[in-house]
Amino acid sequence: MKKWIVALSVAGTLMSSSVLANEYDSLEKQMNILAEILETSVEQESEKGELPISRFEYSYLKGQGVVLFADSGRMPWRFVVPNMPEPPMPPDVGEMNEFAERMDLDAIIEQGLRSAHRVLGQLNGEYSNEWVEMAESARDTAWEIRDKERELRDLEFELRTADESRQTGIEKEKKQLEMELSNLREEQKALQQQASSLKLKLKEKRRELEEKRVATRESLLKRFETTLANTLCTYGVTLKSLPENEKVNVILRDFYPSKQGESQDQLYVFDKSELIQCVTEGNAQSLIESASRYRF
Secondary structure: OHHHHHHHHHHHHHHHHHHHHHHHHHHHHHHHHHHHHHHHHHHHHHOOOOOOOEEEEEEEEOOOEEEEEEEOOOOOOOOOOOOOOOOOOOOOHHHOOHHHHHOOHHHHHHHHHHHHHHHHHHOOOOOOHHHHHHHHHHHHHHHHHHHHHHHHHHHHHHHOOOOHHHHHHHHHHHHHHHHHHHHHHHHHHHHHHHHHHHHHHHHHHHHHHHHHHHHHHHHHHHHHHHHHHHHHHHHHHHOOOOOOOOEEEEEEEEEEEOOOOOEEEEEEEEEHHHHHHHHHHOOHHHHHHHOEEEEO
């Protein structure tokens, strides 16, 4: 008798597992059909204009519902991290410590700083060769001023110990250097003013471009939502094996850029009951409006 009970128990377990597997098999086939229909709908919409959303993948979370993933990796915009700090100007001679001034380390430090300024200038976020070249000219002028100031300081040091015949020559060199320094400072000031003015224009242009990118993105999202709602409203009934109390979740991956330079997904959550109602009433706009929509 016990053997029969064990045998029946095992048979019941196997039958239960088999039924469960068949249930999931049916749901997977239905999800695959719906994903293919969505891909076709998006492709047809793309022929009317750019809607760069490709292939739908799917999964199932028991007790929660179907999850459909759409890729948006070919969006016609690239997010740029705004307000990257502008590279600093070279330090004044007085800011270099005495140890560095007396050793060859001064030249090494200066060479490294020049390279750093050049790289930062290329990455400062303005994306204008004209501005980068102008800013680099201003920095080069600043380095030249620093060199002249060093020469002037050396002459002043030499003047304190030079004999009378040499002092006359040093004074002439000093006046020449002071004149050159004055001219360089005027040149630097003009370059900085030009660079600042150009930078303001570039920022305004970038703001306008960003507004256009946002408008384009929102327009594409609206078209995607319309296509999604129409397709689900017509073919959502395909998911017959999905429990009535579960949901259809759609994740549009990497659609929104974030300020940290990363991307965010756009998500939609539909109740199955809403899909069934939409199939009956045919109101796709109501379906998309009733969905939970957010980005994450």
